[in-house]
Amino acid sequence: MSSGKIVASMLVLVAVMAGLAVWYLQVYGFYDQVDEISGAQDIVVTDAQGATHPVAVADFKAIDATSSPIRYRACFTLDPAELADATPYAGATPLNGPGWFKCYSARALTADLESGGARAVLGQAEIRPDVDRVIVVYPDGRAFAWHQFNDKTPERGVMD
Numbered sequence: 525m526s527s528g529k530i531v532a533s534m535l536v537l538v539a540v541m542a543g544l545a546v547w548y549l550q551v552y553g554f555y556d557q558v559d560e561i562s563g564a565q566d567i568v569v570t571d572a573q574g575a576t577h578p579v580a581v582a583d584f585k586a587i588d589a590t591s592s593p594i595r596y597r598a599c600f601t602l603d604p605a606e607l608a609d610a611t612p613y614a615g616a617t618p619l620n621g622p623g624w625f626k627c628y629s630a631r632a633l634t635a636d637l638e639s640g641g642a643r644a645v646l647g648q649a650e651i652r653p654d655v656d657r658v659i660v661v662y663p664d665g666r667a668f669a670w671h672q673f674n675d676k677t678p679e680r681g682v683m684d
Contacts, residue, residue: 555595555622558586564600567669569610569659579606586669587625592617593652598669599627601662604661607645616644616658619670633660633668649674 564584568576579602586598592631597619618633636642637660646667656674661667 552591554591555587555625556589558584558588558596558598560584563598567598567600567602567659568648569607571609572611574611574649577606577647579603581667585627587621593655594671594673595602596657596669596671597621597625597628600667600669601665602661602667604663604665606661607661610645610659613644613646613656613658615675617672618660618662619666619672621670628668628670636660636662 537662563586564581565578567581567584568578569578581600581602584598586596586600588597591596616637618630618637620630621628626649633642642660642662644658644660647659649656651657651671654673655671657669659669660670661668
């Protein structure tokens with residue numbers, strides 16, 4: 525084998541290894557499981573007056589990552605009656621989660637929001653700068669949450 529082929533083979537091998545490393549880090553590497561107890565206690569809902577209220581949550585599962593403010597995904601159950609006066613969240617856009625986090629499906633959430641089978645409410649505004657926690661709830665009490673960039677701008681100070 526000539527030295528040119530060896531160098532080319534090494535470059536291809538390094539590129540493949542780098543690609544696999546990036547894929548692994550994006551899909552698995554940065555996510556951490558959120559503690560069930562403290563994570564469930566952190567779920568709040570914002571009412572029409574802008575006040576946040578804790579809600580009783582069961583069967584809580586969530587993941588988050590410090591590498592991005594919008595990697596949070598959660599699945600849980602609650603009593604939908606607790607969200608009767610919750611602020612609706614216009615423009616809720618479920619964000620894809622990693623495939624291994626099986627309880628959360630952005631595709632199903634999007635379809636159910638569009639059909640009216642579920643409704644989106646504001647969990648907490650500005651949970652991180654320019655990021656809101658959105659909660660989607662079904663009539664049977666299943667609920668899902670994610671962090672979504674909001675449309676606030678300093679000039680307007682309002683959400684679109």
